[in-house]
Amino acid sequence: MANETINNQSKASFWGIHLSFWIVMFSLIVYLMALIVDGVYLFQRSLVLVTINVILFYACYFWIVPTYIQKKKIGKAAVLILLLILIIIVLRSIGDRLLMDKFNQEPLYDIPKRGRFILMFSGELTFAIFACLLKLAVGSYENKRKMAELEKLQLNTELQFLKSQMSPHFLFNSINNIYSLVLLKSDKAPEALMKLSELLRYSLYDCHDKVSLRQEIEAIESYIELFRLKYEEDLKLTFINDVEITDYQIEPLLYIPLLENALKYSGIGNNSDAFIQLELKVENNMLVFKISNSKGVRNKVQEASGIGMANIRKRLENIYPGKYVFEVYEDDTIFEVTLKIHLL
Structure with missing residues (x-):
């Protein structure tokens, strides 16, 4: 019973920290985009961006790292991360286009498609690497704690x-x-x-x-x-x-x-x-x-x-x-x- 209580407290603490992180992330995106656009379009575009990144983050955190990276299957992990990033870029592009059509908005940045792709790819890759490193760090800490x-x-x-x-x-x-x-x-x-x-x-x-x-x-x-x-x-x-x-x-x-x-x-x-x-x-x-x-x-x-x-x-x-x-x-x-x- 005591162990169950501790586990519940740990889970609550875990999700509390993660929820706080995403709230801060969403607020930061809204703030940065508010310098360029405003209104409902701003909110919905920020929501789409955060939602897509949540999917990428937890796919790396709960799936790729435990299933592949921690089992030394680095090659498969790299391929899956690249595929995920490409899917994320496609979803972001579709979401951006639908929102621009809905609100009659022009692209926020006058950047060529290739440059936009590189910008999005590097951003999502950084986020995926952050998720993997965080999971590895947390896993290492948990292993040391359990060993102790x-x-x-x-x-x-x-x-x-x-x-x-x-x-x-x-x-x-x-x-x-x-x-x-x-x-x-x-x-x-x-x-x-x-x-x-x-x-x-x-x-x-x-x-x-x-x-x-x-x-x-x-x-x-x-x-x-x-x-x-x-x-x-x-x-x-x-x-x-x-x-x-x-x-x-x-x-x-x-x-x-x-x-x-x-x-x-x-x-x-x-x-x-x-x-x-x-x-x-x-x-x-x-x-x-x-x-x-x-x-x-x-x-x-x-x-x-x-x-x-x-x-x-x-x-x-x-x-x-x-x-x-x-x-x-x-x-x-x-x-x-x-x-x-x-x-x-």
Whole structure:
């Protein structure tokens, strides 16, 4: 229904512009001819001239260009345009003669027939070329607009797909943590369920095109607390938030995959020396998120190739093209990811 309304509005706009053009054209012809003749003859001769040119214009616009020129049949198009112009010249000549006889008028210009033919031919050819160029320009614009809409649709579809992968991924890990608490009959299970409900609400209801930085921070904190509940000991898991203004709008679930990656490979919870440190700050008009972790799982290679990390790279390229920096550093003991996003 919405598309139908838009199409109707586009058609109304199209014909409104064309009608305005022909009204201006008719008025201009009447004005120029009024310098030579006046009365009813002036009006009728102008009407005949405009009507004939309307036929030529739309024959080129709706028929010759789409059927031949846009399909690279230039030769056939040229022949048809020449035939149309010759027919138009014949019709104009007949119309002029009938009107002159009706109103007892003499020819407006004392020009030989050959010169008159050349004048009429060049005028109609110019008009036909104008119609063809206009149609090609409009067609090119429409194609670019449709391509832009298609790219936007594809981008939105891809982003929704990536988000649909992202949300179940971290929720699946959260449910695993709660399952561990339930098996242990831990008193922390109810609190863990509350944290999970917060994450579910954020993932299912709050994650639109953009979310406030505050919402993303709260999701990170809930996720960290949910992970902590699984362990009795105090984990070396810190989140340093130095951002005072949290109303910045960002892509949702942007940082959690990085946290998941660190939790998976740091060995935290199994190794007392393992650590994870998250830091969020604004620096040089860029939102900087840095996460460092120990390399605790020696039989696995930590890299940006899992579902979460691969998706975040795709999302960054789609949402922040040329406006982000994604850096990875590692040595024998530390793995570090820094994500910088230019603030608008």
